[in-house]
Amino acid sequence: MSEPGFTELESLGDGNFGRVVLARQDRTGAVVAIKYLFDWFPLDDFRPEAARWQGLNSRFIVQLHEFIERAETAALVMEAVPGVSLERLIKENGALPPEAALTVFKDTLLGLADAHAAELVHRDVKASNVLVTDEGHVKLVDFGTAALAGETGTPAADIYAATCVFFECLTGHPPYEAEDPDALLHLHRYAPIPFGEVPEPLWTLLNWGMAKDPAYRPANAEQYADVLEKVATDTYGKKWERRGRELLTAAPAEPPPSGMLLKSGAAVLGLAVVAAGVVFVVTAEEDPPPAGPPQPLQQVLTVAVEPVSEREATFTIEGEVVRVTGYLDPVVGERVNQALRQPFDDHRENSRAVYADGKLAGKASTSKPRIVLETEELLSVRYDNDYGGERPYTQTTTIALKDGRPLGVREILAPEAFTATGLTQLSQRLDLDRICDDQPGFTREKPLGVSDFDDARPNTGSGVEIALAPDGVVFALHPEARPGRPACKPETVLLPYARMTDLLSPEVLKLLPDQRLVPPPPTTTTPPPKDEAFRFGPLNLRLPTRFSLQNQGLEKVVVDGTGCADPKRYFNCKYFLVTDNTQASEEQPKYEPGKPYVRSAAGRACNAAGRKDLKQEGAATLVESSTVKIGDQDATYEKWSVQCVEPGGAEAEAELTQRIWFVPSKNYVITDEWGVADLDAALAKAVWR
Incomplete structure (x- = not known):
């Protein structure tokens, strides 16, 4: 099967939706790529996508010359572009220099801007669908196939995907990786942005384009490209783009020095064409896959909240517990989940004594967790407990996720915090004089004592509990009961990390997220940070x-x-x-x-x-x-x-x-x-x- 008026030059193989060939148009002599669609191809769904694609005239998008439908066949006649896929470029050479990565990203955004203006959403922006020409320019390929699989998309989703490709250019790998699709989706939705391998001046671009909430991403791709231009110029100078394109087109005859992108030996630059989600590159030879031991299994952790209800002789305890799944070592996983359940179990034990006299009969004891902080490094959970709505108190648990170690107060706070000077400083920062002000007759003695932070004490609503939040340390203060009267209600105080640096352990400081990237809470009763x-x-x-x-x-x-x-x-x-x-x-x-x-x-x-x-x-x-x-x-x-x-x-x-x-x-x-x-x-x- 071949299209009249074209002479087939070479078969490029079968894609997901059709057979692809390199051909010459008999009338003009132009070389094109033709994709002959399989007979089961859903043409009715694809026609609107093809019409928008064919109507685009953008130097950042592979041109669809013609969509041909005949009784016996349907075919896409497309531009054939000398170049190499970005996926191949990264695979052959690793991470790109920042100027080259920014150049690819800028062209990608401008291509998306042109597509979105034509009401065409790409839906599948990834390194294999980005073509780098032999002149150092970028063209987007493969519009429409995601729609055929029943997928929907938005411009904001295209922007997120393009920013992930930018991350891959800068580091040589995607921002999140997992074999299980559900685990990968969880990482994209909830995992923090891994800035560590990226030059610091470019963090703002990643933070904007990869925002978890689409409402906080750039309004459109053109606006994003304008901001990229300013960041790149401020950081790398006015000639950053020219250097970027020079790096993308470097292909010396001799073995290249460090920093050159394209290898010599194999003819990497070839003729790339589009075929159902794959950029085919015609090369003189193919490099063998790298030798070496198989890669170890990747540990992907998932945090979930599960309901729990248990009936005792004198009461029922209802609530939830936090669980982490995905540890390769089941012993570590068991240790983590035991630590996360411990506040619930402690509250159940406390409830047995409280409900023994029958005064709270019929009222359920509750234990409700709230995830205060979840990053790749840390999980900090606060449990709010009470007895039938009375006598509330708080317990907390913090886990160093990678090795599964529970972090008690002695691991979170530096040793200096437990000296007389440190306890006095902490008492002043917490402003303990305010505690119980709204409850006449109640007071809280100060300064704090070492016993207030005793991890080993049975927690019945006394002392101090600590959790880590994105913007500071959370202290749950439980005023001590006095003879003849109960304690006043507990109070929660947030101290920004700027006011706690000197009293936090160096280990915890290393695990905390970069505070400049964490937006301040909308309202706060704590003083503004001093640094x-x-x-x-x-x-x-x-x-x-x-x-x-x-x-x-x-x-x-x-x-x-x-x-x-x-x-x-x-x-x-x-x-x-x-x-x-x-x-x-x-x-x-x-x-x-x-x-x-x-x-x-x-x-x-x-x-x-x-x-x-x-x-x-x-x-x-x-x-x-x-x-x-x-x-x-x-x-x-x-x-x-x-x-x-x-x-x-x-x-x-x-x-x-x-x-x-x-x-x-x-x-x-x-x-x-x-x-x-x-x-x-x-x-x-x-x-x-």
Whole structure:
């Protein structure tokens, strides 16, 4: 079976919906791809999709030239494009450089914008349906087949899928992976966005495009592309897109250096055409699959809430328990679920004593859990318990999910929290004087004592319970009963992480989500945070809110807003620098231990001496050298006296003090030439991931 007027050149195989061939049109000599649809193909469902696709004229979408229907056959005549599928590109070369990934993402969004304007939703945006031409441009392929499977879609779903492809470009793998479709769907719906492998300046794009709620995603693909353009330009300069396309088209004859995308040897660039969801690439030869041991099974955890009702002799306890399934080690799974059920079991034991006198006969005891925090690393659950609506109290359970360890209060709080000073500080931050204010005659003694946090105490509604939330630590305070009267009702207080950094254990700090990506609650009764988190690759710093982060090429510039007219340009503003010393450029060289840091243009440092016209080219004297701690990592600290001179001159006209911290284990450098206040304290409390 062949279409009249076309000469078949080569068979490209069978797809899900038809046979695909490479052909030449006899009249014009143009090379096209033809998909001959199988006779069972649902043409009635496909015609509207095909009409919209054929009507599109976008350089970002593979052109459908003609949809032919005859008595004996139906066929799609499509553009044949020299190029390679993005899936193949990533498989052959791994993650793309950021400029190349941004280029692919921008073209993908512009293609979706054109399709959505024509009321055509792609429904199946994935790496195999993105074609990279041999000129470094992108074309979307395979519209309509998802609709044939009965699937629906929206522009917001296309945007989410395109952002996932962007993540795959940056990391070499999809954001979520699981063999079981239901488990994979759960990850997409509920799992946090795994930012860790992605350059920090691009987090905002992922956070927007992969928002779990479609209402919080970009309004349309064109708007998203505009924001992408600004982020890319601010981060990688005005020529980022040109560099991106150059990287996508690099295919040298000799073995390529690190960073080149297309391998030599096999003819990777070929003729790619569309065939029912597959981009076929005509190549001179195929590389064999990589050898090696089979990949280990992936552990995919699912959290669920299950109803429970148990009848005792004097009462009935009703409620729910939280369970986690998916652990490869059943012993670990049993330990986790026992810890998650423990608050329910404790409340049942407490209820036996409370209901023994018959005063609450007929009233059910209840235990209701609420998931306070669920990330890949942590699960924190709060159980609200009461006896027939009376005498409420709270219990909490927190689990380190990857190894299944329950985290008690001694693991969540740092040892310093249990000293006299720490307990006093915590009491002040919780403002214990407020407790029971609305119930005359009741008081809460302060400060807190160590016994209030005793994990081993039988929980009957006394002491303090702790849970971890997205934006802070939740304290459930249970005032102690006094002789002759019961305690007042418990109260819950949220302390933002910014006010708890010094009292939380380093292990928990490493497991917490990045706080800058967590929106603040709509209302709060707690004071505003006094500082916020800044993340530089593996380094987390907490600084007062007057600081802001600016990007200057490879350097991260942390600007002190005090007396600063324009923090974004930071002219004559105090600032310090954080630099990944594994990266360098001709303009921004690496730091060399034992030498002052001569940064870009060799003159910016002299701004701190009030002389923008001078260069950092005079004599330098080492004033101090020692080993200090930045968080839990050893750092070399050096203080230099640096002379600033006229360009080409030798006589010093100004002098500055340069402080340098170098962390060999992480290859990170912190530089301060302005004597920035609060920097030493922040470095001492730093957390490394």
